[in-house]
Amino acid sequence: MNPKCARCGKIVYPTEKVNCLDKYWHKACFHCETCKMTLNMKNYKGYEKKPYCNAHYPKQSFTIVADTPENLRLKQQICLPGQSLYFRPLPG
Template sequence: MNPLCSRCDKVVYPTEKVNCLDKYWHKGCFSCEVCKMTLNMKNYKGFDKKPYCSQHYPKTSFTIVADTPENLRLKQQSKMQSQVLYKEEFEKSKGKGFSAVADTPEMQRVKKMQDQISNIKYHEEFEKSRMGGEGLPTDNFTSPGFQQPTHSPNFNYDPQPVRSAAAPPPPSSGGKCFRAVYDYAAADEDEVSFADGDLIVDVQQIDEGWMFGRVERTGMQGMLPSNYVQPI
């Protein structure tokens, strides 16, 4: 049985049938609801299961919510609930403190340098107060292997370990083998540069912060920081 046209309610035969928008139409009846322009499957636009041309297609718009007492009450309730949740999260995280900084060899070296400089400053201030402000030479309280920082309030110090000038380079044979765990660029002529993963041979310990060794990849030898390598 042939269906009826959604526009004219007459029988639609297969040769003139258009099946669209869950309905059946005559080809001539498949037209815009407003201007009655005949449409096809390529240029129609459906809205509420009715065909429209692009010119008369209903424009959707946002609905403005009336600022009624009920809406104001819901808005205030949502705001208060958000503040309660914020305070709960704040109280939970208040005792946790800041996230821990990764305890890398670089951070350990900087922390140690800061501790020793603080110790030097403490001794200087203690001696000045004991001697009535005259103070003693700061060389008496300088830790081995580190240079005395300047007394300028805006001084900057190099975070890398400072070598002791009195330590002579050890012989370059019979030492241990180490592997570099960080890249290092030589800062002085008697230092040696290396890359992460390089093999350091003939290593001799000079002090707590520095070693003497030879980079097997380049054949260069010199001073290197001990916290940039690890023993094999």
């Protein structure tokens, strides 16, 4: 049984099949979500299981900052409700 295209829902035959982002696509249906530019395995970028061209690939905004030395230092300053602020000595 031939799979269905993730974009148009029609059957995808082996000669026109693109297997990408855990889905099957017709070559013509594998295009950028934003500008509709036809993509291939070499020039696409996937985001949330959808194909994008390089120009329209969603920019990820990070909300969690890694454990930088400054953040590790700040974590060692503990203040609990109803208690005074105290500092734990840094290791080493």
